Amino acid sequence: MAHDHSHGTTNRRRLIVVICLVSVTLVAEVVGGLATGSLALLADAGHMFSDLTGLVIALVAIGIAARPATDRHTWGFQRTEVxxxxxxxxxxxSVAVAVASEGVQRLTDPEPANVSGLPVLLVALVGLVINAISLVLLRPSVRNSINMKGAYLEVFGDLLGSVLVAxxxxxxxxxxFAKADAIASLLIxxxxxxxxxxxLRDVWRVLNESTPAGTDVExxxxxxxNAPGVVGVxxxxxxxxxxxxxxxxAHVIVEQDVFEQGRVGALLDHLGSCLAEHFDVExxxxxxxxxxxxDTEDIAHS
Structure with a gap:
C-alpha cells in the first residue's frame, strides 16, 4: 500500500476530531469519578488520559513522518510513526499495571467506598457514545498506519472501559454490591x-525488519x-x-542474452511492476x- 501524503492529511484530521472528543469525555469522567467515588470511573479516566497522550503523540508523529527525505535521512522520517x-x-x-494495583487494593478493602450508581451510569453512557463515534472516525485508517492502529486500539479500550463502568x-x-466498582477497574x-x-508485537516486527505479516517470501x-530470462534468485x-x-x-541471475540483447531495462520494469501489483511492494x-x-559468487540464501 502506497504511503502518501493524502493518508497523512486524512489521518491528521481524524485524530484532531477524536482528540477533542476524548478530551471532553476525560473531563466528564474525572469530575464524575471524584463526585461519585467510583474507582472504575477514575480508572477509565486514567486509561483515557494515557490514550489522549498517545493520540497527541500520534498526531505529532504524522507531522514528522510527512517531512521529505534528506541526504542524512534517506528514508525520510516515516518510521517515526512506529x-x-x-x-x-x-x-x-503502565496504565494497566497502575489500575490493577489500585483495583486490588480497593477490592481487598473490608469497607468498600460508597459509590453513587446513577451518576456513574450517566457518565459512562456519555463516554460510550463518544468513544463509538471516535472508533468510526479512526477505523478507515487502521490498515495503512501502525500509528493509527495504536490510536484505534486505545479508543477501543476506552469503549470497553465505558461498557464495564456502565x-x-x-x-x-x-x-x-459496592465492590462491583473495583472489579470493573480490574477488568479494564x-x-x-x-x-x-x-x-508492541507489530512494532517489534517493523523495528526488527522482519518479513511483513501476510508476505510469503517463497x-x-x-x-x-518465472520472469522471462531469469534463471534464479x-x-x-x-x-x-x-x-x-x-x-x-534481491540478486537475480539472468541469461546472458538479456545483457547482449539490451533487455535489462525491460526486465527491471517487469520485476518492479510484478512486486508492486501482486505483493504491494512500493x-x-x-x-x-x-x-x-x-557461479563464482559465494551465495548466501535468505
Whole structure:
C-alpha cells in the first residue's frame, strides 16, 4: 500500500476530531469519578488520559513522518510513526499495571467506598457514545498506519472501559454490591494488556525488519524466477520501513542474452511492476547477474 501524503492529511484530521472528543469525555469522567467515588470511573479516566497522550503523540508523529527525505535521512522520517506506536504501547502497559494495583487494593478493602450508581451510569453512557463515534472516525485508517492502529486500539479500550463502568453502575444500583466498582477497574486493566501486547508485537516486527505479516517470501521468489530470462534468485530480503511501505531487494541471475540483447531495462520494469501489483511492494531493488558471475559468487540464501 502506497504511503502518501493524502493518508497523512486524512489521518491528521481524524485524530484532531477524536482528540477533542476524548478530551471532553476525560473531563466528564474525572469530575464524575471524584463526585461519585467510583474507582472504575477514575480508572477509565486514567486509561483515557494515557490514550489522549498517545493520540497527541500520534498526531505529532504524522507531522514528522510527512517531512521529505534528506541526504542524512534517506528514508525520510516515516518510521517515526512506529516509534510513536512503541510509546503508546508502553503507556498502555503502565496504565494497566497502575489500575490493577489500585483495583486490588480497593477490592481487598473490608469497607468498600460508597459509590453513587446513577451518576456513574450517566457518565459512562456519555463516554460510550463518544468513544463509538471516535472508533468510526479512526477505523478507515487502521490498515495503512501502525500509528493509527495504536490510536484505534486505545479508543477501543476506552469503549470497553465505558461498557464495564456502565455495567458496574447498574450492578451497584440494583444489588448494592459496592465492590462491583473495583472489579470493573480490574477488568479494564485486564483488557488493556492484550491490546498493548499486540501493538508492541507489530512494532517489534517493523523495528526488527522482519518479513511483513501476510508476505510469503517463497511466493515472491517464484514470481521472480518465472520472469522471462531469469534463471534464479538469491539474497532475497523483504522488510517494512513503516506500516504500508514494504521494501524488497534481491540478486537475480539472468541469461546472458538479456545483457547482449539490451533487455535489462525491460526486465527491471517487469520485476518492479510484478512486486508492486501482486505483493504491494512500493520500493524494490534488483541486482542482475549473468550466470557466469553467479557461479563464482559465494551465495548466501535468505
Amino acid at each position: 516509534l510513536a506506536a512503541l510509546i503508546n504501547g508502553l503507556i498502555l502497559t 455495567i458496574s453502575a447498574i450492578v451497584i444500583m440494583t444489588t448494592g 486493566a485486564a483488557g488493556i494488556l492484550p491490546r498493548a501486547a499486540v501493538l 511466493v515472491i521468489r517464484a514470481h521472480v524466477r 538469491h539474497d532475497v530480503h523483504v522488510w517494512s520501513i513503516t506500516s504500508g511501505q514494504s521494501v524488497f531487494t 520500493h524494490s531493488t534488483f541486482q542482475l547477474e549473468p550466470v557466469k558471475h553467479a
